[in-house]
Amino acid sequence: MQPLLLESGDAFVFGGAARLRYHGVSRIIPGTAPAELGIDGRFNLTFRKY
Numbered sequence: 001m002q003p004l005l006l007e008s009g010d011a012f013v014f015g016g017a018a019r020l021r022y023h024g025v026s027r028i029i030p031g032t033a034p035a036e037l038g039i040d041g042r043f044n045l046t047f048r049k050y
Helices: 016-020
Strands: none
Touching: none
C-alpha cells in the first residue's frame, strides 16, 4: 500500500480494475478543511455509474 496525501479540492478517480482495490482514509489532518465549509472533518462525494 502506498499512502497518498490528498489536499482540499483534490479528486481521486478509480476506474476499470483499479476500482476494486482497497482504499480508505487513514487519518484526517485537523484544520485542513476550507473555512467556507464550516466543518472540522471531511466532506466526501462518491459517484457511481451502474
